[in-house]
Amino acid sequence: MKKYLAQIALFAALAISLGISLLSDYLDAYYLDIALNVGINIILAVSLNLVNGHTGQFSLGHAGFMAVGAYGSSIVTLEMGSAMTRIFGGSGVFADSLAFLFALLIGGGFAAMFGWLVGVPSLRLRGDYLAIVTLGFNEIIRVILQNTSGDGPFGGALGLRGILPHTNFFWVFCVAAVCIYVVASMVNSTYGRGFLAVRDDEVAAESMGINTVRYKVLAFVTGAFFAGLAGGLYAHLRTTISPEGFNFLKSFDIVVIVILGGMGSTTGVVVAAILLTVLNEFLRDFEQYRMIIFSLLLIIMMIVRPQGLIPSVEFLKRRKKA
Amino acid sequence: MSAELNLDKVTIQFGGLKAVSDLTFSIKSGELLGLIGPNGAGKTTIFNLITGVYQPTSGSITFNGISIPGHKPSQITRLGIARTFQNIRLFGSLNVFDNVRAAMMMHLQHGIAHALVRGPAFHVEEAAIEAEILDLLDIFKLAKRRDENSRSLNYGDQRRLEIVRALATKPKLLLLDEPAAGMNPTEKDELMELIHFIREKFDIAIMLVEHDMKVVMGICQRIVVVEYGIKIAEGTPEQVKQDPKVIAAYLGTE
Numbered sequence: 001m002k003k004y005l006a007q008i009a010l011f012a013a014l015a016i017s018l019g020i021s022l023l024s025d026y027l028d029a030y031y032l033d034i035a036l037n038v039g040i041n042i043i044l045a046v047s048l049n050l051v052n053g054h055t056g057q058f059s060l061g062h063a064g065f066m067a068v069g070a071y072g073s074s075i076v077t078l079e080m081g082s083a084m085t086r087i088f089g090g091s092g093v094f095a096d097s098l099a100f101l102f103a104l105l106i107g108g109g110f111a112a113m114f115g116w117l118v119g120v121p122s123l124r125l126r127g128d129y130l131a132i133v134t135l136g137f138n139e140i141i142r143v144i145l146q147n148t149s150g151d152g153p154f155g156g157a158l159g160l161r162g163i164l165p166h167t168n169f170f171w172v173f174c175v176a177a178v179c180i181y182v183v184a185s186m187v188n189s190t191y192g193r194g195f196l197a198v199r200d201d202e203v204a205a206e207s208m209g210i211n212t213v214r215y216k217v218l219a220f221v222t223g224a225f226f227a228g229l230a231g232g233l234y235a236h237l238r239t240t241i242s243p244e245g246f247n248f249l250k251s252f253d254i255v256v257i258v259i260l261g262g263m264g265s266t267t268g269v270v271v272a273a274i275l276l277t278v279l280n281e282f283l284r285d286f287e288q289y290r291m292i293i294f295s296l297l298l299i300i301m302m303i304v305r306p307q308g309l310i311p312s313v314e315f316l317k318r319r320k321k322a
Numbered sequence: 323m324s325a326e327l328n329l330d331k332v333t334i335q336f337g338g339l340k341a342v343s344d345l346t347f348s349i350k351s352g353e354l355l356g357l358i359g360p361n362g363a364g365k366t367t368i369f370n371l372i373t374g375v376y377q378p379t380s381g382s383i384t385f386n387g388i389s390i391p392g393h394k395p396s397q398i399t400r401l402g403i404a405r406t407f408q409n410i411r412l413f414g415s416l417n418v419f420d421n422v423r424a425a426m427m428m429h430l431q432h433g434i435a436h437a438l439v440r441g442p443a444f445h446v447e448e449a450a451i452e453a454e455i456l457d458l459l460d461i462f463k464l465a466k467r468r469d470e471n472s473r474s475l476n477y478g479d480q481r482r483l484e485i486v487r488a489l490a491t492k493p494k495l496l497l498l499d500e501p502a503a504g505m506n507p508t509e510k511d512e513l514m515e516l517i518h519f520i521r522e523k524f525d526i527a528i529m530l531v532e533h534d535m536k537v538v539m540g541i542c543q544r545i546v547v548v549e550y551g552i553k554i555a556e557g558t559p560e561q562v563k564q565d566p567k568v569i570a571a572y573l574g575t576e
Contacts, residue, residue: 003440003445004440006440007440182438185437185438185440186434186437186438188437189436189437189444189448190423190424190426190427190430190437190447190448190451191427191430191433191434191436191437192434192437193416193420193423193424193427194424194427196413196415196416196420196424197413197416197424197427199415200412200413200414200415200416201411201412201413201414203375203395203407203411204407204411204412204413205413205424206394206395206396206399207373207375207395207396207399207404207405208396208399208404208424208425208427208428208487208488208490208491209396209399209400209425209427209428209491210396210424210427210428211394211396212396218434264415
């Protein structure tokens, strides 16, 4: 029984999010919106943590993958709506959900593909160089989207509007739970020790028979996939997206969450995602000072707790014998 | 278990510098070979050539008939050559158990999909690996420290853990890069016993680079001496000790 705690927790999380989702008509719309933002940020931060924290490859392009997922899934729901209705049979709740899931997966798949394309050549670089290349990728995606034709499927600088609000509590927290489960179970296995070995010492890892390139690419592609899903959820929550929303400041926001939560600590990152998203809401009146406050938080954090918020508690981690 | 490493006329050039030139020697299965030479003679370069970190400019390196150059270091480890490092390179954020566990990864029958499903087969395999690691740690007297961070171990234990980690890849040939560096005389004696013990217990060939003459002369069956990347002598410890070229290399000539 204890062995299967991870799966039980996953299904419990799915059931709870479905339950809350059914009640969402009775919840305050404002708080529900914050909760959905929290969920999306959890997905983004936990997936980025697999790359930056566990595998130690500093990527600054997460918003780029998010953009690919957002545009990919939105184009599916906008342009192929009628075809989808035919494929998934009618327009009931179930068929709609299937169609939305399909659109999300298309977005995530495209993001993963981009992750692979960017990752294979650039993961030969280390440290600052990788950060610069991923940052560059992020900007390239944004600039390309911005310069597409306004009448085309990408909508140019104005972006896309009129996306159907499919995103609800269930979808966001379903993806968040799956993301946490996937990252935690990947890392907490003999296979997954390879990610941490790559982070700690690439030369030693390679000479222990660990194919470091494969691990880095796997982390990068998985991270990109979930960033793509988060992008799809974001698009179908906001109903309008524009290239500006996926600039490098968005990437930076996610990196801040990861660093605050602790590189390589999934629990810490989840807590940080909740704290920072809520804090962001409280700071809405001081919008222009937000970056200053975040930067200060980062500096204080690095001095006081460089290991992150709660480094000792971890999903699926074996406890020390007392 | 056979292990035969052959180096034939191996040369590596860094720009105008020939770090190793026309080096030829071999290691038979189960042999304990020492590689010595003054500082900068190219000993670690030879290790890096064997483990695929560097590619030779010319010459051939074969292990059990398979050509080494062109393989990635991780592939060479999978062929059965494991190594330790001159400056200890443990996985600093991992505990003792996980350091060894990372090296067990290459023996996994199932890939990442099993780690995701976490079904019965996954738990069986993980339990088997855990038992195997605990056995290894037990043999090397590290079992009590399994949950300690590898950085918090004392120097001798860190060296031992590095050897355990290399053995976890189940090599046929173990390369030790200056295992006695920084050890006190008692630790050196223990190390010599340990190396003997490893060779008998695991039935593998061992090649070590070492500065400490007492250690090298005490345990090696055969010694290869290099200076400026050229082999100047080869033979039993007794032969090498009396070789005038070796004496000249270490003590200088009149």
